[in-house]
Amino acid sequence: MIIGGFDSILDDRADGTTGYVDGYVVPVPDGNKEAYRALAQKASEVFRDHGATRVVEAWGDDVPDGKVTDYARAAHKKDGETVVYSWVEWPSKEARTAGWEKMMTDERMKHDPATNPFDGARMIYGGFAPIVEA
Numbered sequence: 001m002i003i004g005g006f007d008s009i010l011d012d013r014a015d016g017t018t019g020y021v022d023g024y025v026v027p028v029p030d031g032n033k034e035a036y037r038a039l040a041q042k043a044s045e046v047f048r049d050h051g052a053t054r055v056v057e058a059w060g061d062d063v064p065d066g067k068v069t070d071y072a073r074a075a076h077k078k079d080g081e082t083v084v085y086s087w088v089e090w091p092s093k094e095a096r097t098a099g100w101e102k103m104m105t106d107e108r109m110k111h112d113p114a115t116n117p118f119d120g121a122r123m124i125y126g127g128f129a130p131i132v133e134a
Contacts, residue, residue, distance in 0.1 A: 005062030012044045016053035019092040025124040027077040032117035050099035054089040
């Protein structure tokens with residue numbers, strides 16, 4: 001089990017329910033926090049325009065080192081970086097699939113990878129079907 005506390009730096013909500021979730025973990029250089037927040041805000045608008053019901057970006061705040069594994073090791077965090085934990089909620093997996101197809105052609109998502117405020121090669125991501133929601 002990997003545990004940690006994160007400070008929300010973005011929480012955009014729209015109307016709707018959660019039937020599917022995309023989750024992300026990425027290390028971000030500490031000096032790029034505001035650039036990351038700006039990119040996340042821009043991406044959140046695109047996610048929500050294409051069907052997402054909520055986007056949350058959370059900056060690592062209380063993320064302990066584990067005995068076997070932890071967020072830092074999972075994301076190959078380097079000194080001077082903080083792990084960001086994020087998720088995007090969708091009404092269904094079908095809505096998520098359709099939304100991603102539209103997002104990949106959305107002009108707002110096009111940018112120069114060299115200006116990314118994080119190393120995308122170390123991003124961990126996946127899609128999840130909720131089994132408990134309280």
